[in-house]
Amino acid sequence: MTKPNLLSGMQPSASSLHLGNYLGALRQWVAMQQTHSAHYVIVDLHAITVAQDPKMLAENIRKTAAQYIAAGLDVDSSTLFIQSHVPAHSELAWILNCIASFGETSRMTQFKDKSQKGGSDNASVGLFTYPILQAADILLYQPKAVPVGEDQRQHLELTRNLAERFNNRYGKVFEMPEAVILKETAKIYDLQNPTAKMSKSAGEPKGIVNLLDEDSVISKKIKSAVTDTDGEIKFEPESKPGVSNLLGIYSAVSDKPISVLVESYQGVGYGQLKQDVADAVIATVSPIREKTNELMNDTSHLDSILEKGAAKARETADKTLRDVQNALGLIPNRNN
Numbered sequence: 001m002t003k004p005n006l007l008s009g010m011q012p013s014a015s016s017l018h019l020g021n022y023l024g025a026l027r028q029w030v031a032m033q034q035t036h037s038a039h040y041v042i043v044d045l046h047a048i049t050v051a052q053d054p055k056m057l058a059e060n061i062r063k064t065a066a067q068y069i070a071a072g073l074d075v076d077s078s079t080l081f082i083q084s085h086v087p088a089h090s091e092l093a094w095i096l097n098c099i100a101s102f103g104e105t106s107r108m109t110q111f112k113d114k115s116q117k118g119g120s121d122n123a124s125v126g127l128f129t130y131p132i133l134q135a136a137d138i139l140l141y142q143p144k145a146v147p148v149g150e151d152q153r154q155h156l157e158l159t160r161n162l163a164e165r166f167n168n169r170y171g172k173v174f175e176m177p178e179a180v181i182l183k184e185t186a187k188i189y190d191l192q193n194p195t196a197k198m199s200k201s202a203g204e205p206k207g208i209v210n211l212l213d214e215d216s217v218i219s220k221k222i223k224s225a226v227t228d229t230d231g232e233i234k235f236e237p238e239s240k241p242g243v244s245n246l247l248g249i250y251s252a253v254s255d256k257p258i259s260v261l262v263e264s265y266q267g268v269g270y271g272q273l274k275q276d277v278a279d280a281v282i283a284t285v286s287p288i289r290e291k292t293n294e295l296m297n298d299t300s301h302l303d304s305i306l307e308k309g310a311a312k313a314r315e316t317a318d319k320t321l322r323d324v325q326n327a328l329g330l331i332p333n334r335n336n
C-alpha cells in the first residue's frame with residue numbers, strides 16, 4: 001500500500017530551533033514519518049524575506065538540517081532537502097502569485113505582524129508574497145498532511161483556497177492538503193511574556209528555550225520564567241498563563257497528562273515545579289544538541305544527505321510543475 005504524502009518545513013532564520021518548533025512541529029514529524037511518505041524542507045528562500053547575514057545563513061541552513069536529523073528524522077525513509085535546491089518551488093510560486101488576489105494576501109496576519117516592526121513601506125515584497133511561496137512548497141508534493149503549529153493555520157487555509165481555485169479554473173491538478181495541528185502543543189508561549197508565542201523573531205533571549213542551549217542556560221531560563229503571585233499550581237491559561245505554559249511544556253516532554261501533574265503538585269511551590277520542568281526539558285533537548293554538534297562536525301556528510309534529498313524531491317516537484325504548466329497552456333520544456 002502506498003503511504004500518503006506529507007510535507008512540512010522550517011525557516012533557517014536563527015542559530016537554533018526552539019522548544020516551540022520542536023513541540024509544535026518537529027516531534028510530530030518524527031512520529032508521522034512511519035506512516036507517511038514524508039518531505040521535510042529547510043525553507044531558505046523564506047528566510048531571505050528579511051535581511052540575513054550570508055555567512056550566518058549558510059551555517060543556519062546546515063544547522064537546521066542537523067537538528068531535523070538529531071531530533072529523529074530518518075534520512076532513508078523521509079526526504080530531507082533545502083528549498084532552493086528544487087527550483088520548482090520558485091517557479092510554482094510565480095504561477096500561484098498570478099492566482100492569488102492582492103486582497104487575500106493582504107489579510108495574512110504574519111505579514112501584518114512582521115511588517116509592523118519596520119513599517120510596511122520598508123517590508124520586502126517577498127515578505128508579502130511569503131505565504132504564496134509556502135503554498136507552492138506544499139502543493140508541489142501533493143501532501144495529505146501538513147504538520148505545523150497553530151500560527152500556520154491561516155497559511156494552510158490560503159494554500160487550500162489557491163489549490164481549489166486552480167483546480168476549478170484549469171482542471172484538477174492539486175490534492176487538498178490538511179493542516180495537522182496537535183491541540184496540546186499547538187502554541188508554546190514565551191517564558192518571559194507567556195501570552196505571546198515563543199518565537200525566534202520576537203521576544204528576548206531569556207524567554208526562548210533553544211534546542212542548542214547548554215543545560216545550565218535552559219535551567220536558568222526556566223527558573224526565571226514569569227509566573228504569578230498566588231502560588232497555586234493550576235492549569236488556567238487565561239488567569240495563570242505562565243504556570244499553565246510550564247505545565248503544558250512539562251506535560252509534552254514527560255508524556256504525563258496535565259491533570260495528573262496538577263494533582264501531584266498540590267501544596268508544592270513554583271520553585272519545585274520549575275526545577276522539575278527544567279530537568280525534564282533538559283532530558284529531552286540535550287541529546288538533540290549533542291547529536292547536532294556531531295553532525296555539524298562533518299558538513300560534507302550532511303551536504304551529501306541534502307543533495308540526495310533534493311534529487312528525490314525534484315522528481316516529485318517537477319512532475320507536479322509539468323502538470324501545472326500543461327493545465328495552464330504553457331508549453332513544458334522537454335529538455336527539463
Ligand code: TYM
Nearest residue numbers: 008009010011020021024025134148149186187188197198
Ligand atoms: P517557522 O520556521 O516559523 O516554524 C516552524 C514550525 O514550528 C511551529 N512553531 C510553533 N509551534 C508551537 N509553538 C510555538 N511557539 C511555535 N513557533 C513555531 C510553526 O507553526 C511551524 O510548524 N511559514 C513556516 C515555514 C514554512 C512551511 C512551509 C511550513 C514554509 N513553507 C510549508 C509548512 C509547510 C514558518 O515560518 O515556520
